[in-house]
Amino acid sequence: MAMNILKKAQRRTATMDISVSIFVVMILAMIILPLPVGILDFMLVLNLALSITILLLTLFTKSVLEFSSFPTVLLITTMFRLGLSVASTRLILTEGNAGQVIDTFANLVAGNNMIVGAVIFLIIFIVQMIVVTSGSSRVSEVSARFTLDAMPGKQMSIDSDLASGLITEEDARKRRSDLERETQFYGAMDGASKFVKGDATASIIITLINLLGGVLIFSLQHGMGIGEALNQFGKLTIGDGLVSQIPALLISIASGILVTRSGTSKSFGSSLVPELFSTTKVMFILCGIMIVFGFTPGFPTFTFLMVGIASGVGGYLLNENEKAQKEKNIQSEQEQLAQKRTERDKNTKEVIVPHQVDAISIEIGYGLIGIADESKDENIMSQVLIIRKQFAQELGLLLGPIRIRDNLQLEMNEYAIKIKGNTQAKGTLYMDKELMLIPDGQEVSFKGIPAKEPAFGLDALWIESSDREMAEISDFTVVDPLTVLVTHLKETIRLNSYSLLGRQEVKQLLEGLKDKYNVVIDELIPDVLRLGEVQKVLQNLLKEQIPITDMVTILETLADYGNTVKDTELLTEYVRQALKYTVVQPYMDETQTLHVVTVHPDTEELLGRNIQKSSAGSIPVLQGDVITRLFDSIKTIHFQLEAQGIPHILLVSPKIRPAMKNLINYNFPELAVLSLNEVPNEIAITAAGMVESIV
Numbered sequence: 001m002a003m004n005i006l007k008k009a010q011r012r013t014a015t016m017d018i019s020v021s022i023f024v025v026m027i028l029a030m031i032i033l034p035l036p037v038g039i040l041d042f043m044l045v046l047n048l049a050l051s052i053t054i055l056l057l058t059l060f061t062k063s064v065l066e067f068s069s070f071p072t073v074l075l076i077t078t079m080f081r082l083g084l085s086v087a088s089t090r091l092i093l094t095e096g097n098a099g100q101v102i103d104t105f106a107n108l109v110a111g112n113n114m115i116v117g118a119v120i121f122l123i124i125f126i127v128q129m130i131v132v133t134s135g136s137s138r139v140s141e142v143s144a145r146f147t148l149d150a151m152p153g154k155q156m157s158i159d160s161d162l163a164s165g166l167i168t169e170e171d172a173r174k175r176r177s178d179l180e181r182e183t184q185f186y187g188a189m190d191g192a193s194k195f196v197k198g199d200a201t202a203s204i205i206i207t208l209i210n211l212l213g214g215v216l217i218f219s220l221q222h223g224m225g226i227g228e229a230l231n232q233f234g235k236l237t238i239g240d241g242l243v244s245q246i247p248a249l250l251i252s253i254a255s256g257i258l259v260t261r262s263g264t265s266k267s268f269g270s271s272l273v274p275e276l277f278s279t280t281k282v283m284f285i286l287c288g289i290m291i292v293f294g295f296t297p298g299f300p301t302f303t304f305l306m307v308g309i310a311s312g313v314g315g316y317l318l319n320e321n322e323k324a325q326k327e328k329n330i331q332s333e334q335e336q337l338a339q340k341r342t343e344r345d346k347n348t349k350e351v352i353v354p355h356q357v358d359a360i361s362i363e364i365g366y367g368l369i370g371i372a373d374e375s376k377d378e379n380i381m382s383q384v385l386i387i388r389k390q391f392a393q394e395l396g397l398l399l400g401p402i403r404i405r406d407n408l409q410l411e412m413n414e415y416a417i418k419i420k421g422n423t424q425a426k427g428t429l430y431m432d433k434e435l436m437l438i439p440d441g442q443e444v445s446f447k448g449i450p451a452k453e454p455a456f457g458l459d460a461l462w463i464e465s466s467d468r469e470m471a472e473i474s475d476f477t478v479v480d481p482l483t484v485l486v487t488h489l490k491e492t493i494r495l496n497s498y499s500l501l502g503r504q505e506v507k508q509l510l511e512g513l514k515d516k517y518n519v520v521i522d523e524l525i526p527d528v529l530r531l532g533e534v535q536k537v538l539q540n541l542l543k544e545q546i547p548i549t550d551m552v553t554i555l556e557t558l559a560d561y562g563n564t565v566k567d568t569e570l571l572t573e574y575v576r577q578a579l580k581y582t583v584v585q586p587y588m589d590e591t592q593t594l595h596v597v598t599v600h601p602d603t604e605e606l607l608g609r610n611i612q613k614s615s616a617g618s619i620p621v622l623q624g625d626v627i628t629r630l631f632d633s634i635k636t637i638h639f640q641l642e643a644q645g646i647p648h649i650l651l652v653s654p655k656i657r658p659a660m661k662n663l664i665n666y667n668f669p670e671l672a673v674l675s676l677n678e679v680p681n682e683i684a685i686t687a688a689g690m691v692e693s694i695v
Contacts, residue, residue, distance in 0.1 A: 286311040287312035334366040358400075380482065604656060641688055
């Protein structure tokens, strides 16, 4: 594997070297061989694009060592411009035509007035020579001197840090190498700035040669009038000068911006290509500029668009690579953080024995560690206290601490909710996305990851955060990952609330009431019922989602019947009847009407005759085919009412209510079973259906 990677890297390096070598040889060929007009246009556009790229790259470079090849690039681009000047001069003097790019530059700048074009050309020349080139040369010279003077002190600082143990030997070698490269760069820049000055001087001389040579050749050899020749070659000369001087000016500005160059052990081609085309922003900006030039009247549209599209595609590919690398780095950091937390938990001094499991815990994959970051305003830790308060108010249940820990055995975006050490629910979150709920049968045009809402099993789609506003405008419900987890946690706790109520929790509830209602507590416990029997009754209530907030009524009822009744199932029925208003309230519609599904009298009688007691409670013992017919009848009515959005309950006689609930609990856990004694007389009742006779 390593050998394959090394071979690929060597082949890539060789390709870069060959490409750059061909480019340099091509420059020499342009000086010797004549170029067709179309190829010259392409080369001029390429020169302009290369100059803009170099300028933008120096603007976006964050470190001076990111563009270490700049002095060499300066020489190559200078030679490239001079080669183009020679090629354009050959065409001007031999054919009187230098291509569309030069002609368009001349007409765009000079128009019908050759003097205006000449003045603009001279202004660009003066700015480059006196302002930019002179200033950058001075900066390079001074920087080289200061760098050389500071070099001994910097080397001593590196040695001191190494001796004191602040840095490793590898760090010291790297810093020495960077210092050496920086010093070499300043020296190279001091000399490279002379290239720019020489290029500016050569360009003005070439311009004058084009003008005088063209007028003399075409007036003496081709019989063209001096005025006509002067007008024609004046425009061509100005266009050629502008095409040459504008890229030269951009390069001069870039040389003034970039003030460092670090020496490198790599070849020029190996260091140039990755550095020159390594910034996504540069490629996208270059793409936009080239496209604008392509649609400018007079310019060769196809050539500019070809270069622009190529740079845009390159920028897109670079951007995708950067995103992939960024995600990879984040995952690596999260894995390291999760590993450290796991090791920290292993090394903790707290002794944990097998029976000391957490009542409620959440385990998260390393990709979800950010959801427990307490430095953020919205995190799962801040929601835990809210959840505990909510259950205390709604169900009367006092929850213990909820522990959040990472688990490397889970998938990156996976979480697990555990009740007393047993996994009760699992789900998947995407921290960079939002969950859009999809109503049944509705089509969506959004792209995303199909999913199920974990708490209620609704169809959903994980969409990009940027699409949230559009989804909400389209009347879809969109929730963030934290809300998804909190909702799933609350629903899991609600379904398992009865198992969280132990004797210790019951004792805490009673102690909270003792100051004000000590009489009923002292009478009930332990003379009438034991604490464990009270716990069983409260668990039976929570199992059917009946709040135990009205503890006084519950305790009063148990005290009234506890002397004669010891069966906790029957005691639960008496308590339910005492809490009748609390029991029916969740199932009434907005008009305070209770929709009930009744059971055929023959079926009720059959169920009542076959009830048997067990440790799990009462349950009817019937033949398999009889139970199947019963379930089919309930299923038909239940699903019809659910499809119509009508809240409903199954209403039966008090005798069979516990047995009926135990029988259908597995197949229809959401269907509430109430007895006639649990419905207050003043509540309006509407018959919504009847379970057929199964006799």
